[in-house]
Amino acid sequence: MSSKLFMLICTAAAFSFFAFTKYAPADDNKSFGYIGTKACGMCHNKEKDGAQLKIWENSRHAKAYETLNSQEANKISNELYGKKAIEADECLVCHASGFDVDAALIGKKFKLEDGVQCESCHGPGSEYKSLKIMKDREQSVANGLKIYSSEAEVEKFCITCHNEESPTYVAFNFKEMWQQISHYIPEKN
Ligand code: HEC
Ligand code: HEC
Ligand code: HEC
Numbered sequence: 001m002s003s004k005l006f007m008l009i010c011t012a013a014a015f016s017f018f019a020f021t022k023y024a025p026a027d028d029n030k031s032f033g034y035i036g037t038k039a040c041g042m043c044h045n046k047e048k049d050g051a052q053l054k055i056w057e058n059s060r061h062a063k064a065y066e067t068l069n070s071q072e073a074n075k076i077s078n079e080l081y082g083k084k085a086i087e088a089d090e091c092l093v094c095h096a097s098g099f100d101v102d103a104a105l106i107g108k109k110f111k112l113e114d115g116v117q118c119e120s121c122h123g124p125g126s127e128y129k130s131l132k133i134m135k136d137r138e139q140s141v142a143n144g145l146k147i148y149s150s151e152a153e154v155e156k157f158c159i160t161c162h163n164e165e166s167p168t169y170v171a172f173n174f175k176e177m178w179q180q181i182s183h184y185i186p187e188k189n
């Protein structure tokens with residue numbers, strides 16, 4: 001092999017390795033930690049900014065873990081998996097945030113009991129939660145914030161849980177369901 005060609009290959013390899021290490025973490029949710037709904041709600045709680053915390057608290061998502069801790073749920077999971085619902089990963093996967101995450105990535109204030117939390121939909125927030133980063137959308141995304149480019153993309157995401165794998169599945173009407181939990185920041189003039 002000519003030494004020129006060898007150099008070229010080395011440069012290309014080094015470059016692609018650099019590109020990989022630079023971008024890989026943002027693509028892998030598992031490297032960001034979960035801080036829990038209360039920590040997000042500290043900032044996202046004002047009426048004038050859309051009261052995201054309150055809307056979530058009043059939604060079924062906040063009760064999704066509690067639902068598993070019921071006779072009805074245990075009956076279903078005992079029949080399917082021979083164990084209690086809160087002990088079945090097969091149920092937790094849709095009813096709780098961060099249940100299967102390495103303990104090192106779970107923050108002190110995080111509570112599994114809070115069910116389907118902000119971070120199930122927006123991505124784990126340990127690296128984007130600071131005011132400085134949050135104010136900058138691009139920075140937030142680079143640090144783990146998940147955003148959706150269209151309603152169709154949001155719908156596709158909802159259906160990762162609202163589907164026939166749910167033992168109690170009821171048809172999912174996206175527009176109606178999104179209206180029930182929508183929590184945009186109001187337009188500022
Ligand atoms: C220290 C305060 C603070 C904390 C904590 C915080 N945020 Fe934010 N967040 C903000 C601010 C400020 C904005 C920008 C609001 C604006 O653009 O008007 C924002 C914007 C957002 C947006 C909109 C991004 C966009 O551009 O579409 C989302 C979604 C969001 N935050 C989710 C979360 C989640 C989930 C958590 C918890 C993991 C969290 N935030 C924690 C202050 C915070
Ligand atoms: C991580 C899984 C998951 C994702 C993602 C998810 N949901 Fe849910 N959702 C649930 C579970 C579980 C329940 C039932 C909770 C309960 O009743 O205990 C639920 C319940 C609801 C309810 C209440 C339904 C009722 O009959 O009262 C609405 C509305 C809803 N979801 C809307 C949405 C929308 C809109 C999206 C997408 C933006 C979405 N969900 C994404 C898991 C999820
Ligand atoms: C079931 C999924 C789900 C849950 C749970 C959820 N969100 Fe959202 N959130 C969304 C979606 C989808 C949007 C719309 C995003 C878009 O259109 O880009 C959104 C929008 C937002 C926005 C406004 C973005 C804007 O540009 O107006 C903020 C802020 C936000 N969420 C914060 C939170 C916080 C804080 C929590 C928890 C208290 C939370 N969300 C819980 C799915 C969710």
Ligand code: HEC
Pocket residue numbers: 067068072073074076077080085088090091092093094095160161162163164165166167168169170
């Ligand atoms: C694929 C995601 C998914 C899985 C897996 C899942 N659920 Fe759910 N669960 C949902 C959603 C979404 C809802 C709300 C709407 C519906 O029933 O489709 C729900 C609602 C419920 C409800 C409330 C029904 C009602 O009528 O209010 C119970 C009880 C329940 N689930 C128990 C379980 C148990 C027990 C398991 C494990 C054996 C389980 N779920 C697994 C997504 C899931």
